[in-house]
Amino acid sequence: MSRLCALLAWALLALQGLGEGATEDEACCGPIVPRREWKALASECAQELELPLRYVVVSHTVGGHCDTPALCLKAAQNAQHYHVRTRGFCDVGYNFLIGEDGLVYEGRGWKIKGAHTGPIWNPKAIGITFMGNFMERSPHPRAIRAAKSLLACGVARGALLPNYEVKGHRDVQQTLSPGDRLYDIIQEWPHYRE
Amino acid sequence: MRKARLWGLLWTSFILELQGAPRLEEIKYTRTEGQSLNESCPFNVMKYFSIRKAWQRLGDRGELQTLAITDRVSGRSSKVHKDRCFLEDIPTEGILHVHMADLRVEDSGLYQCVIYQPPKDPILLHHPIRLVVTKDPAQDLAQRSTLPPVTTKARVKAHTSPSPVTQLLTMSTVSLYSPGLGVNPTQGTDVLNMEPRISVISIVTIVVCGILSKSLVFTFLLIATQRSFGR
Numbered sequence: 001m002s003r004l005c006a007l008l009a010w011a012l013l014a015l016q017g018l019g020e021g022a023t024e025d026e027a028c029c030g031p032i033v034p035r036r037e038w039k040a041l042a043s044e045c046a047q048e049l050e051l052p053l054r055y056v057v058v059s060h061t062v063g064g065h066c067d068t069p070a071l072c073l074k075a076a077q078n079a080q081h082y083h084v085r086t087r088g089f090c091d092v093g094y095n096f097l098i099g100e101d102g103l104v105y106e107g108r109g110w111k112i113k114g115a116h117t118g119p120i121w122n123p124k125a126i127g128i129t130f131m132g133n134f135m136e137r138s139p140h141p142r143a144i145r146a147a148k149s150l151l152a153c154g155v156a157r158g159a160l161l162p163n164y165e166v167k168g169h170r171d172v173q174q175t176l177s178p179g180d181r182l183y184d185i186i187q188e189w190p191h192y193r194e
Numbered sequence: 195m196r197k198a199r200l201w202g203l204l205w206t207s208f209i210l211e212l213q214g215a216p217r218l219e220e221i222k223y224t225r226t227e228g229q230s231l232n233e234s235c236p237f238n239v240m241k242y243f244s245i246r247k248a249w250q251r252l253g254d255r256g257e258l259q260t261l262a263i264t265d266r267v268s269g270r271s272s273k274v275h276k277d278r279c280f281l282e283d284i285p286t287e288g289i290l291h292v293h294m295a296d297l298r299v300e301d302s303g304l305y306q307c308v309i310y311q312p313p314k315d316p317i318l319l320h321h322p323i324r325l326v327v328t329k330d331p332a333q334d335l336a337q338r339s340t341l342p343p344v345t346t347k348a349r350v351k352a353h354t355s356p357s358p359v360t361q362l363l364t365m366s367t368v369s370l371y372s373p374g375l376g377v378n379p380t381q382g383t384d385v386l387n388m389e390p391r392i393s394v395i396s397i398v399t400i401v402v403c404g405i406l407s408k409s410l411v412f413t414f415l416l417i418a419t420q421r422s423f424g425r
Contacts (some may be wrong), residue, residue: 002419003420007416120284120289121289170240171238171240172289173239173286173287174239174286
């Protein structure tokens with residue numbers, strides 16, 4: 001009986017070693033609001049990313065607050081409008097937008113180079129943004145869940161390296177983005193690296 | 195009493211294993227003589243905007259050799275050039291570009307980007323860089339078969355892993371993802387085709403080595419436990 005227990009302990013340990021390698025591969029890709037659903041203007045961007053990428057840059061839009069699909073849909077449109085019409089980008093600058101409705105909105109996606117940071121980081125990072133201003137308040141937990149799920153999906157799809165690193169926008173450029181409260185949160189993420 | 199103690203030891207070790215320790219994996223580059231190495235090391239804009247950075251080589255016994263150091267300029271981009279090393283510090287973007295030109299076989303080794311702040315210890319940026327510089331493969335090919343150069347490099351990566359288990363664990367995984375494996379795009383495509391096969395071999399090797407190393411520890415504990423049963 002004791003021998004059996006010892007063998008069990010041994011087997012469990014071996015399995016645990018195996019388990020270490022199999023965490024993010026098991027993530028299923030959750031739903032993402034596609035461009036046509038949030039009535040995005042057609043993208044004119046063509047530059048592609050060389051996948052898999054090592055970095056994710058987290059920012060905030062400093063736009064209006066939204067916590068329902070209807071409001072966040074509008075917020076996504078506003079973000080794109082600002083980038084395309086006012087700043088002359090080929091599309092909304094972010095690869096993905098996260099709403100406090102708990103939904104992920106498709107921006108440039110996994111394959112097209114974003115315009116979320118600068119010429120150095122855009123080719124090497126996926127830029128995700130939280131829609132809203134998070135200097136004084138934290139995003140709703142469902143927004144955080146949506147973002148984490150999105151990044152696990154990125155690994156599962158081969159768009160992100162399994163040991164990808166998350167950086168706050170202020171870690172790589174002189175900016176207040178992603179806001180003090182959101183920055184506090186992402187610093188606790190397992191993939192965060194300053 | 196002794197039985198209980200040994201069981202306690204067994205389960206404590208099990209729980210400690212569960213916690214694990216974070217590993218900073220090496221990024222491996224393979225080059226031939228005459229080629230160059232380019233790497234970008236990110237640093238935190240808020241913390242290290244005006245602080246000097248350096249490119250160092252780690253000797254086999256852990257000794258550090260500083261090859262180049264950025265200038266003492268506050269917050270502006272700066273470029274330095276020392277021997278065959280070029281550094282470009284772009285503080286507004288939080289990036290240090292490193293360029294090593296005209297590589298030689300003796301340049302093979304471990305390198306790192308650091309925050310340079312003597313007398314304090316340097317702070318490692320990014321990942322340690324493992325550079326392997328080989329002789330011109332065209333010379334090797336003349337003696338071998340008609341295999342393309344990149345296949346030879348891929349095989350070297352998969353099979354000439356060092357014996358220490360921990361090194362195998364860190365290096366095998368990372369070398370699958372390091373860019374710049376070939377000289378031209380067609381060779382790069384060949385490597386991509388080979389990668390799935392290499393992945394399976396490496397994954398199986400890692401799993402087996404992981405199980406074996408832990409099994410060894412527990413075999414000893416098991417023997418100790420059995421002895422305590424008073425046979």
